[in-house]
Amino acid sequence: MRSEDPRDDRQRTRVVIVGGGTAGWMAAAALIRRLPHACSVRLIESEDIGIVGVGEATLPHLRAFVAMLGIDEAEFMRVTQATYKLGIEFRDFGRIGDAYLHPFGNFGMPLNGVPFHHLWLRMRAEGRHDTLFDYSVCNRMAAQGRFASPTSEAASLRSTYGYAYQFDATLFAPYLRDYALARGVERTEGRVVDVTLDPLSGDVAALTLASGERVEGDLFVDCSGFRALLIGGAIGSPWEDWSHWLPCDRAVAAPCASPAGPIEPFTRATAMAAGWRWRIPLRHRVGNGYVFSSAHLDEDAASTALIDALENPPLADPRVLRFRAGRRARSWDRNVVSIGLASGFLEPLESTSIYLAQGAVEQLIALFPIHGRIADADRDEFNRTVDLEYDRIRDFLILHYRATTRNDSAFWNDMRTMRVPDSLAEKMELFRQCGRVARYTQGLFFEPSWLAVYLGQGIVPRHWDQRADAIDPAQLGPALDQLQAQIAATVGAMPSHDAALGRGA
Numbered sequence: 001m002r003s004e005d006p007r008d009d010r011q012r013t014r015v016v017i018v019g020g021g022t023a024g025w026m027a028a029a030a031l032i033r034r035l036p037h038a039c040s041v042r043l044i045e046s047e048d049i050g051i052v053g054v055g056e057a058t059l060p061h062l063r064a065f066v067a068m069l070g071i072d073e074a075e076f077m078r079v080t081q082a083t084y085k086l087g088i089e090f091r092d093f094g095r096i097g098d099a100y101l102h103p104f105g106n107f108g109m110p111l112n113g114v115p116f117h118h119l120w121l122r123m124r125a126e127g128r129h130d131t132l133f134d135y136s137v138c139n140r141m142a143a144q145g146r147f148a149s150p151t152s153e154a155a156s157l158r159s160t161y162g163y164a165y166q167f168d169a170t171l172f173a174p175y176l177r178d179y180a181l182a183r184g185v186e187r188t189e190g191r192v193v194d195v196t197l198d199p200l201s202g203d204v205a206a207l208t209l210a211s212g213e214r215v216e217g218d219l220f221v222d223c224s225g226f227r228a229l230l231i232g233g234a235i236g237s238p239w240e241d242w243s244h245w246l247p248c249d250r251a252v253a254a255p256c257a258s259p260a261g262p263i264e265p266f267t268r269a270t271a272m273a274a275g276w277r278w279r280i281p282l283r284h285r286v287g288n289g290y291v292f293s294s295a296h297l298d299e300d301a302a303s304t305a306l307i308d309a310l311e312n313p314p315l316a317d318p319r320v321l322r323f324r325a326g327r328r329a330r331s332w333d334r335n336v337v338s339i340g341l342a343s344g345f346l347e348p349l350e351s352t353s354i355y356l357a358q359g360a361v362e363q364l365i366a367l368f369p370i371h372g373r374i375a376d377a378d379r380d381e382f383n384r385t386v387d388l389e390y391d392r393i394r395d396f397l398i399l400h401y402r403a404t405t406r407n408d409s410a411f412w413n414d415m416r417t418m419r420v421p422d423s424l425a426e427k428m429e430l431f432r433q434c435g436r437v438a439r440y441t442q443g444l445f446f447e448p449s450w451l452a453v454y455l456g457q458g459i460v461p462r463h464w465d466q467r468a469d470a471i472d473p474a475q476l477g478p479a480l481d482q483l484q485a486q487i488a489a490t491v492g493a494m495p496s497h498d499a500a501l502g503r504g505a
């Protein structure tokens with residue numbers, strides 16, 4: 001029966017996605033949900049090749065993605081064995097023995113328009129002994145293993161934090177696949193063996209599968225992972241290499257059984273001799289991996305170091321993953337948009353990869369070609385925002401390595417003394433001088449994130465904002481005491497993380 005809806009007569013852009021990992025199915029699910037009348041979506045994936053299957057810690061933004069798809073959060077968390085994540089605890093980064101939480105939330109509350117950390121810096125100079133982290137609701141929740149959803153009442157301390165998920169990456173893509181298939185995405189199981197370019201435009205015209213089938217499209221989304229089949233292989237969009245700043249190029253991963261006791265609502269990153277180790281607690285197991293520099297440690301030694309550090313025997317043999325830090329010079333080139341690992345890679349120190357894929361999917365939807373015609377201006381805007389995200393995250397990750405006093409291994413000596421990008425050197429100097437944090441409105445990692453890493457790793461500014469001097473310390477001290485008491489009461493009234501997950505009282 002012919003549809004009465006006039007939008008059905010419009011010419012739909014034929015989108016062909018290559019790759020059915022997290023990135024591919026995120027793109028497919030979102031495109032079919034948001035642009036059902038503007039595009040048809042076909043996804044090609046190869047079970048023989050498989051997916052990366054790691055990527056278990058996320059950022060709070062993913063909640064908006066789940067909500068945008070109209071998915072019930074509780075069901076989503078149950079199916080993907082998800083736990084709540086309040087931030088990342090960094091151990092041994094600034095110095096061996098140090099630990100701090102990079103929380104998904106603010107520190108304190110501004111007073112008379114003065115950012116809280118300046119008030120705290122001033123009181124510290126007056127002899128106060130606490131840390132900025134004592135003024136984070138998230139920090140206290142994580143320390144006590146509690147969880148309650150934030151509220152939107154601006155006056156409430158429960159509006160000062162967010163949360164993300166930690167989930168089983170091997171369950172996330174299949175969940176999105178079922179969602180997308182139910183809404184009309186066409187899936188083809190098969191391996192792409194050849195790519196035909198249009199001789200005039202240089203655009204991708206068609207893909208050839210191992211079965212011999214030819215697949216044509218208007219817009220190709222490269223989600224083929226590290227292979228970067230279209231954006232790298234066929235189109236040859238240049239790669240910007242950042243491994244001189246971020247030399248970690250391997251990871252060895254092995255899950256283990258959960259220890260007895262409550263599940264912690266945060267990810268842990270522990271610095272190791274040649275990199276760092278992640279620990280991500282899920283409902284049914286713990287995800288672990290050692291991200292390291294192969295110039296400083298070989299794969300066997302990294303596997304042994306990881307296994308030795310596990311709290312329980314591994315549930316599978318350690319798996320080695322190889323990568324390079326960097327990104328495509330143009331994530332969207334001709335009629336190929338790369339999303340996920342095909343577009344770039346930054347080590348998972350701050351769990352940013354899925355966020356980057358989500359951002360790229362959202363930008364693609366916002367800049368989607370009208371009637372299949374790709375405008376240069378849209379493509380440029382897409383690339384501008386993707387580059388901005390990558391560059392910001394790159395600097396933030398480098399800070400974790402540069403802000404160290406560790407001199408116990410060749411790796412840490414190299415990291416401590418490396419020359420950082422000018423964009424980061426300027427930010428660090430700005431903070432060192434007077435506790436100021438470079439401000440921006442787009443991209444990831446705002447003031448609290450930078451504060452957490454600077455102060456958590458021992459960079460203390462020489463001065464504070466002079467507006468803090470206008471407040472009488474005799475009033476400020478009791479105000480800070482009161483704030484800490486309010487945080488303690490707020491968190492004390494929350495259920496345990498286990499209870500929030502429905503794992504008993």
Ligand SMILES: Cc1cc2nc3c(=O)[nH]c(=O)nc-3n(C[C@H](O)[C@H](O)[C@H](O)COP(=O)(O)OP(=O)(O)OC[C@H]3O[C@@H](n4cnc5c(N)ncnc54)[C@H](O)[C@@H]3O)c2cc1C
Pocket residue numbers: 018019020021022023024044045046047049050051052053054055056057058169190191192193223224225226227229251253289321323339340341342348351352353354355357
């Ligand atoms: C060690 C490590 C740890 C990570 N940890 C995190 C984390 O904690 N948080 C986070 O946000 N991210 C993390 N990531 C990144 C995260 O895993 C990826 O962003 C995410 O899995 C997306 O991967 P992808 O879909 O781009 O690629 P993949 O999962 O590799 O999928 C590629 C797809 O392309 C298909 N394919 C490839 N070639 C062909 C072909 N010729 N024909 C047909 N199909 C083909 C494959 O079959 C597969 O379906 C981590 C990554 C690594 C390496």
